[in-house]
Amino acid sequence: MDTDAHRLESSLWVGRKRYRAVLNGWHFSWTLLDKQNRDRKTVSVPVSELIGVEEGQVEFQPQKKVTETDRDFTVFSIKRHCKGGGSGVFWTLGRTQFYCPSRDLRDRWVTQLRNALKTHSPSRPHRLLVFINPFGGKKRGRKIYHSLVAPLFELAGISTHVVVTERANQARDHILKKDLTGFDGVVCVGGDGMFSELLHGVIGRTQQEAGLSEHDPTVTLQPCDLHIGIIPAGSTDCVCFATVGVNDPVTSTLHIIIGDSQPLDVCSVHHTSLFVRYSVSLVGYGFYGDVLAESERYRWMGPLRYDFSGCMVFLSNRSYRGKVYFLPADSQLSSPRDNTRCFAGCHVCSESTERLFPQSDSISHTGFLYSTQYSQHSSPWEGEWETVEGEFKCISLTCMSSCCPRSPLGLSPSAHLADGTADLILVRDTHPLGFLTYLHRHTNSQDQFDLPFVEVHRVKAVRFSPPPGEDEAEQLDDPDSGGTVMAEDDGQGETAAGGDWTGSAQHLSARVQERGVVGTKKRAKRDFLCGPCCRRSPSVSVWNCDGELLPFTEVLCRVHGQLVRLFARGIEEEFVTCNGTLGKKNFKGRYITHT
Ligand SMILES: Nc1ncnc2c1ncn2[C@@H]1O[C@H](COP(=O)(O)OP(=O)(O)OP(=O)(O)O)[C@@H](O)[C@H]1O
Numbered sequence: 001m002d003t004d005a006h007r008l009e010s011s012l013w014v015g016r017k018r019y020r021a022v023l024n025g026w027h028f029s030w031t032l033l034d035k036q037n038r039d040r041k042t043v044s045v046p047v048s049e050l051i052g053v054e055e056g057q058v059e060f061q062p063q064k065k066v067t068e069t070d071r072d073f074t075v076f077s078i079k080r081h082c083k084g085g086g087s088g089v090f091w092t093l094g095r096t097q098f099y100c101p102s103r104d105l106r107d108r109w110v111t112q113l114r115n116a117l118k119t120h121s122p123s124r125p126h127r128l129l130v131f132i133n134p135f136g137g138k139k140r141g142r143k144i145y146h147s148l149v150a151p152l153f154e155l156a157g158i159s160t161h162v163v164v165t166e167r168a169n170q171a172r173d174h175i176l177k178k179d180l181t182g183f184d185g186v187v188c189v190g191g192d193g194m195f196s197e198l199l200h201g202v203i204g205r206t207q208q209e210a211g212l213s214e215h216d217p218t219v220t221l222q223p224c225d226l227h228i229g230i231i232p233a234g235s236t237d238c239v240c241f242a243t244v245g246v247n248d249p250v251t252s253t254l255h256i257i258i259g260d261s262q263p264l265d266v267c268s269v270h271h272t273s274l275f276v277r278y279s280v281s282l283v284g285y286g287f288y289g290d291v292l293a294e295s296e297r298y299r300w301m302g303p304l305r306y307d308f309s310g311c312m313v314f315l316s317n318r319s320y321r322g323k324v325y326f327l328p329a330d331s332q333l334s335s336p337r338d339n340t341r342c343f344a345g346c347h348v349c350s351e352s353t354e355r356l357f358p359q360s361d362s363i364s365h366t367g368f369l370y371s372t373q374y375s376q377h378s379s380p381w382e383g384e385w386e387t388v389e390g391e392f393k394c395i396s397l398t399c400m401s402s403c404c405p406r407s408p409l410g411l412s413p414s415a416h417l418a419d420g421t422a423d424l425i426l427v428r429d430t431h432p433l434g435f436l437t438y439l440h441r442h443t444n445s446q447d448q449f450d451l452p453f454v455e456v457h458r459v460k461a462v463r464f465s466p467p468p469g470e471d472e473a474e475q476l477d478d479p480d481s482g483g484t485v486m487a488e489d490d491g492q493g494e495t496a497a498g499g500d501w502t503g504s505a506q507h508l509s510a511r512v513q514e515r516g517v518v519g520t521k522k523r524a525k526r527d528f529l530c531g532p533c534c535r536r537s538p539s540v541s542v543w544n545c546d547g548e549l550l551p552f553t554e555v556l557c558r559v560h561g562q563l564v565r566l567f568a569r570g571i572e573e574e575f576v577t578c579n580g581t582l583g584k585k586n587f588k589g590r591y592i593t594h595t
């Protein structure tokens with residue numbers, strides 16, 4: 001046996017086979033020895049990927065079962081699986097049971113492994129605040145949490161406070177108002193809508209504490225310390241998919257347990273001088289706005305509602321006039337058409353950290369560096385604004401690729417999670433077959449930007465104006481314009497802007513100012529979608545902001561680089577992590593990786 005404070009080495013048995021086990025600070029490895037003591041196969045686990053070390057013979061599936069013995073210990077760690085064909089890297093709980101020649105040695109291994117875990121994984125959460133939406137997706141949130149997630153948290157020694165929500169925006173309000181002392185992160189069990197609640201709560205609270213106004217689009221917002229975890233249990237789970245690579249509750253739980261940290265760009269949406277909402281995945285006008293508005297009528301269909309509404313909206317063949325102003329990002333740094341992808345450890349994103357936080361000289365409690373000279377005074381609007389005017393099928397702004405199970409590479413496959421920019425995709429009016437080709441390319445390996453009616457720009461800010469005379473006030477007042485705002489309450493609780501979307505734009509503005517965040521789609525039912533048989537096409541669409549409808553057509557969007565952090569690490573490359581079982585070509589022929 002060889003041992004010191006950071007190193008332990010001895011023979012151990014796994015089943016009937018003898019191994020040479022070594023713990024050397026960052027790695028725990030065990031090598032199969034043959035009868036001549038020659039090394040055979042080595043298994044190596046980074047200490048950062050250990051989930052727990054238990055005395056005795058411990059089984060976990062389907063429930064934890066402990067058989068107390070003197071000479072055994074069980075190690076739980078992360079195990080990766082690739083199903084192939086670009087379906088992503090799944091994580092499961094790996095288990096290895098070791099037998100030691102003596103009790104003393106067993107105790108040393110257990111102590112030393114636990115010490116290594118503490119020393120080398122300092123950013124692991126100890127206490128989490130969990131919100132479960134019992135109605136999200138297929139309504140399986142509670143079951144997913146109690147059967148798959150909670151036992152893993154318990155195994156990893158993480159304590160939790162669980163809130164099963166009883167109304168929309170309860171999670172957001174809780175984060176904004178309640179005492180969060182002692183929590184290392186907040187977790188939602190639900191879909192993109194639940195994530196959005198946590199996002200608004202965490203950002204809002206951080207700005208309140210920093211004394212910053214969310215309404216002023218020129219203010220540099222304070223980055224948030226409190227990490228957000230997402231256990232996918234929704235209809236689209238786009239944010240989870242785009243930051244982890246799969247929408248699998250166990251994979252996400254394991255990322256949370258080991259304290260992974262992925263910074264994320266966030267777009268703030270403003271109307272005149274009012275803050276409206278934050279977005280990380282999609283701020284979309286035209287097709288995606290119409291699909292969301294239409295889908296609200298079919299909530300009872302569950303996740304299928306988006307497909308059904310997609311067909312309805314496609315058949316209605318609408319396009320909308322407007323003017324788009326945008327502030328381009330530095331084209332020397334990256335481009336939405338450079339055929340790269342943002343994978344875990346992406347160097348474009350890490351270089352952006354240095355650019356976004358140039359004088360990183362203070363350390364937050366999570367150990368991340370932030371600048372104390374957070375530049376409140378430099379103008380975010382440096383550079384030349386460009387303008388595009390015309391008739392659009394859709395206008396989409398996305399801070400990330402926005403890949404999801406429906407679109408494995410997303411709206412903008414080369415977008416980055418944390419580079420301080422968003423991709424603006426303008427799809428001009430075209431014949432239905434052209435638009436269908438564009439949509440279809442989201443689902444396969446063809447380049448959706450290589451079409452004559454599509455353009456894409458990497459941007460820092462965007463402003464949209466509908467044609468003159470098509471502003472909110474008119475939409476609200478003119479029932480024939482298709483923009484009627486209906487007073488409707490589905491009885492599921494209060495939203496940020498309140499339930500009564502009646503009256504004038506001024507009234508709405510006042511409500512937004514009063515409450516900060518505009519309410520959910522349940523209140524945002526503009527009756528402009530009458531399906532393909534509609535008498536007259538509406539002249540304005542509606543904005544879809546991460547699955548919520550916005551009550552304003554004229555908007556200003558600004559990207560805030562790395563404003564929040566998720567318990568994630570970005571998408572792991574199958575080619576790299578699964579050791580050559582897949583070629584990059586299988587993933588999507590035209591993509592190469594930044595190294
Ligand atoms: N108890 C509740 N009752 C009603 N609505 C709720 C409740 N808890 C949360 N919500 C709201 O439900 C909305 C949808 O929830 P969620 O995002 O979890 O599922 P989803 O809509 O099926 O998934 P996705 O957003 O991925 O499409 C959210 O906007 C959230 O604010």
Ligand SMILES: CCCCCCCCCCCCC/C=C/[C@@H](O)[C@H](CO)NC(C)=O
Pocket residue numbers: 192193236237238281282288292306402404406407410411436439440442443544545546547548
């Ligand atoms: C002919 C086949 C047509 C298929 C069209 C597929 C297009 C899929 C594009 C998916 C983009 C998803 C962007 C994500 C948006 C989310 O923020 C939001 C909230 O969950 N989801 C929706 C549906 O608005």
Ligand SMILES: [Ca+2]
Pocket residue numbers: 265398399400415416417418419420421422
């Ligand atoms: Ca980005």
